[in-house]
Amino acid sequence: xxxxxxxxxxxxxxxxxxxxxxxxxxxxxxxxxxxxxxxxxxxxxxxxxxxxxxxxxxxxxxxxxxxxxxxxxxxxxxxxxxxxxxxxxxxxxxxxxxxxxxxxxxxxxxxxxxxxxxxxxxxxxxxxxxxxxxxxxxxxxxxxxxxxxxxxxxxxxxxxxxxxxxxxxxxxxxxxxxxxxxxxxxxxxxxxxxxxxxxxxxxxxxxxxxxxxxxxxxxxxxxxxxxxxxxxxxxxxxxxxxxxxxxxxxxxxxxxxxxxxxxxxxxxxxxxxxxxxxx
Amino acid sequence: xxxxxxxxxxxxxxxxxxxxxxxxxxxxxxxxxxxxxxxxxxxxxxxxxxxxxxxxxxxxxxxxxxxxxxxxxxxxxxxxxxxxxxxxxxxxxxxxxxxxxxxxxxxxxxxxxxxxxxxxxxxxxxxxxxxxxxxxxxxxxxxxxxxxxxxxxxxxxxxxxxxxxxxxxxxxxxxxxxxxxxxxxxxxxxxxxxxxxxxxxxxxxxxxxxxxxxxxxxxxxxxxxxxxxxxxxxxxxxxxxxxxxxxxxxxxxxxxxxxxxxxxxxxxxxxxxxxxxxxxxxxxxxxxxxxxxxxxxxxxxxxxxxxxxxxxxxxxxxxxxxxxxxxxxxxxxxxxxx
Numbered sequence: 336x337x338x339x340x341x342x343x344x345x346x347x348x349x350x351x352x353x354x355x356x357x358x359x360x361x362x363x364x365x366x367x368x369x370x371x372x373x374x375x376x377x378x379x380x381x382x383x384x385x386x387x388x389x390x391x392x393x394x395x396x397x398x399x400x401x402x403x404x405x406x407x408x409x410x411x412x413x414x415x416x417x418x419x420x421x422x423x424x425x426x427x428x429x430x431x432x433x434x435x436x437x438x439x440x441x442x443x444x445x446x447x448x449x450x451x452x453x454x455x456x457x458x459x460x461x462x463x464x465x466x467x468x469x470x471x472x473x474x475x476x477x478x479x480x481x482x483x484x485x486x487x488x489x490x491x492x493x494x495x496x497x498x499x500x501x502x503x504x505x506x507x508x509x510x511x512x513x514x515x516x517x518x519x520x521x522x523x524x525x526x527x528x529x530x531x532x533x534x535x536x537x538x539x540x541x542x543x544x545x546x547x548x549x550x551x552x553x554x555x556x557x558x559x560x561x562x563x564x565x566x567x568x569x570x571x572x573x574x575x576x577x578x579x580x581x582x583x584x585x586x587x588x589x590x591x592x593x594x595x596x597x598x599x600x601x602x603x604x605x606x607x608x609x610x611x612x613x614x
Numbered sequence: 615x616x617x618x619x620x621x622x623x624x625x626x627x628x629x630x631x632x633x634x635x636x637x638x639x640x641x642x643x644x645x646x647x648x649x650x651x652x653x654x655x656x657x658x659x660x661x662x663x664x665x666x667x668x669x670x671x672x673x674x675x676x677x678x679x680x681x682x683x684x685x686x687x688x689x690x691x692x693x694x695x696x697x698x699x700x701x702x703x704x705x706x707x708x709x710x711x712x713x714x715x716x717x718x719x720x721x722x723x724x725x726x727x728x729x730x731x732x733x734x735x736x737x738x739x740x741x742x743x744x745x746x747x748x749x750x751x752x753x754x755x756x757x758x759x760x761x762x763x764x765x766x767x768x769x770x771x772x773x774x775x776x777x778x779x780x781x782x783x784x785x786x787x788x789x790x791x792x793x794x795x796x797x798x799x800x801x802x803x804x805x806x807x808x809x810x811x812x813x814x815x816x817x818x819x820x821x822x823x824x825x826x827x828x829x830x831x832x833x834x835x836x837x838x839x840x841x842x843x844x845x846x847x848x849x850x851x852x853x854x855x856x857x858x859x860x861x862x863x864x865x866x867x868x869x870x871x872x873x874x875x876x877x878x879x880x881x882x883x884x885x886x887x888x889x890x891x892x893x894x895x896x897x898x899x900x901x902x903x904x905x906x907x908x909x910x911x912x913x914x915x916x917x918x919x920x921x922x923x924x925x926x927x928x929x930x931x932x933x934x935x936x937x938x939x940x941x942x943x944x945x946x947x948x949x950x951x952x
Contacts, residue, residue, distance in 0.1 A: 338725055338726070339725060339726050339727065340726070340727050340729050340732075341726045341727065341728060341729060342685070342686070342695055342729040342730065343685060343686060343858065343872060344686060344693050344694075344695070345693055347691055347692075368691060387860070388860075389688045389860070389862070389870040390688070390860055390861060390862025390863070390867075390870035391860055391862070392858075392859070392860040393858065393860070394888065413888075415888040415889045416888045416889075419888065432688070432693070549891075574887055575885070575887060575893065576885070576886060576887045576888070578856075578857055578858050579728075579856075579858065581725065581726035581728065582724055582725060582726060583720065583721060583726070583728050583854070583856075584855060584856050584857065584858070584877070585854070585855030585856070585877070585879060585884075586855070586857070586877070586884065586885065588879075588903075588907075588911075590906070590911060591910070591911035591914040591915050596724070596725050596726075610825070610828065610906065610910065610911065611899075611902075611903075611906075612899070
C-alpha cells in the first residue's frame with residue numbers, strides 16, 4: 336500500500352526577498368514560518384513543489400536554489416497565469432503556501448564520473464541552475480561539464496548575476512545564445528541546438544539533462560543522439576499541469592505514466608516508449 | 615470474502631435497519647427521480663422504495679468523491695481539513711463495488727494515500743445489493759463483475775419475502791450485532807441469480823490488443839461522432855480525475871478554502887498548461903484517453919480493467935457511442951491486421 340499520506344495541506348513560508356530577473360520573471364527566496372519545516376524540507380534538483388497563494392490557487396514550480404542550502408528555498412516564476420500573476424505582486428514578508436517536494440529529480444548520484452551536458456531553454460533554466468550548483472560543489476566527482484542556455488532575447492535571460500559564480504570553475508563551460516540579437520548582446524545568436532556543433536563530446540561518457548519548452552527538447556534530443564549520447568543517458572524534465580502532485584488527479588498523465596510521480600524528469604528511453612504522444 | 619457469516623432479514627427489517635442507521639449517520643439509498651434512480655439521503659422516517667430499481671443513473675463514486683467538496687480551510691497560519699461525516703450506502707450494485715475497489719487502489723495505493731478519500735471510505739458502510747436482472751446496457755456478465763467477493767460490508771440478495779445477507783467485513787458484522795433482532799443467522803449461501811446481459815465485451819487479451827491499435831482509424835471515427843460533452847467520464851464509476859480549486863472568502867480575507875472538484879479528460883481545458891498550451895487538443899486524443907484509460911492504462915497500473923460493464927457511458931452518450939461496439943470493431947480490425 337501507499338508509503339505517504341497526503342492531504343494537500345501546505346505549510347506557510349515567508350518571502351525573504353524578491354529578485355527581478357526581467358520584465359516577466361522574478362525569483363522569490365522563501366523561508367518556512369516553522370523552524371521544523373525549514374529543517375525537514377529537502378529536495379533533489381529537478382523536483383518541484385506546489386506554491387500557493389491563499390484563495391487564488393497553486394502552481395507546480397521547480398525549486399531552483401541549491402539543494403544543500405537549508406536556510407531558504409528559491410523559485411523563479413514567469414508571470415503566466417492566476418497564481419504566478421498573484422505571486423508577481425507579492426513582496427518581502429508576504430506568505431506563500433508550499434507543499435512538496437514532489438516527483439523524481441535529476442539522477443545526480445548515478446551520473447558521478449560522467450561528463451555532463453545541460454541544455455536549458457527559457458524558463459527551463461532555473462531547475463538546471465540547481466543542478467549546476469550541485470555539480471560545482473561536488474566538482475571532483477564529475478567529468479567535463481557543459482551548460483548550454485538559450486533564450487528568446489537578451490531581455491529574456493535569467494540568472495545573469497547567479498551565472499557569474501559558475502565562471503572560473505574548472506572544466507565547466509557555459510554557452511549562452513539568444514534567438515533575436517540586440518545592441519546590448521554580443522554573444523552567440525541562434526537556437527540552443529546551434530551550440531552543439533562546437534562541443535567536443537564523447538557520447539559514451541556523457542549524460543545530458545534538459546529542461547525547456549517541448550519543441551526545444553524534441554530537437555535537443557535529436558542533437559544529443561547525433562553526438563552519440565544514449566537514449567537512457569538523456570534526461571528530460573517534462574511539463575504538464577500538475578495539480579495534486581501525488582499521481583491522482585490525472586492532469587499530468589501521459590499514457591499510463593504520471594509526470595508528477597514518475598517524473599517530471601524522465602530518461603528519453605522511457606519517453607519514447609510512452610503509450611501516448613509526449614510532444 | 616469467504617468465511618463471512620450469513621443472515622436473513624425481512625423487507626420490513628431492512629427498512630428498520632436503514633431507519634436506525636439514518637439516526638446515527640448519513641444514509642444514502644437509491645431514490646427514483648423523474649427519470650432514473652440516484653443515490654439520495656434517506657432521513658429517519660423515509661421509506662425505501664426500490665421496486666423496479668436496476669442501477670443508479672450516476673455512480674456511487676459521487677458519494678465518496680462528490681462533484682465539489684471543501685477539503686482544506688486556510689486560516690492565517692494553518693490549513694485544516696474539515697471533519698468527515700459517517701455514511702452508509704445501501705443498494706450499490708456488484709459492478710459498482712468492483713469500481714470502488716478500483717478507486718481504492720488508485721486513490722489509496724501507489725506512492726501516496728489520498729487522505730480525504732481514505733477518511734470517507736473508512737467512515738462509510740457499503741451495503742451492496744445483488745442484481746435480479748440486467749439493465750438495457752449492462753455487460754457485467756462478460757466482464758466478470760456481475761458477482762462480488764470483496765469490497766462490501768454487507769451484501770444483500772433478494773430471497774423470498776426478504777434478503778439473504780452476507781457479511782464481508784468486521785464493520786458489517788458489527789452492524790448485524792448492533793441490530794441483531796432484525797437478523798436471523800443461516801448456514802446457507804445466497805441462491806445464485808443468473809442474470810443475462812444483452813451486451814457483452816470480449817476482454818481476452820484486450821489490453822494487448824489496445825496497445826497494438828493506438829494508431830487505428832477507429833479513434834478518428836469515434837471522435838467524428840463524439841460531442842466532447844464528458845457524459846461518459848461524468849457517469850463512469852471508475853473515473854476519478856479532479857482539480858483542486860481555490861476560493862477566497864470575500865467577507866473574511868484571512869480565510870480561504872481549497873475544493874476538490876471532479877474534472878473530465880474529455881474537456882479541452884483538462885490538459886492545458888501555464889501559457890495556454892493544450893496537450894490533448896484534438897478530440898481523437900481525448901476520446902482515446904477515455905478508452906485507453908479504461909482498457910489499457912488502468913490495467914497496467916491497477917491490474918484490472920477500469921471498465922466494470924455498468925453500461926452508464928452507453929446510456930448517457932448523446933451520440934450513442936457504445937464502448938462494446940467500438941471494442942468489437944477494434945478486435946475485428948486487429949484480427950484482420952494479423
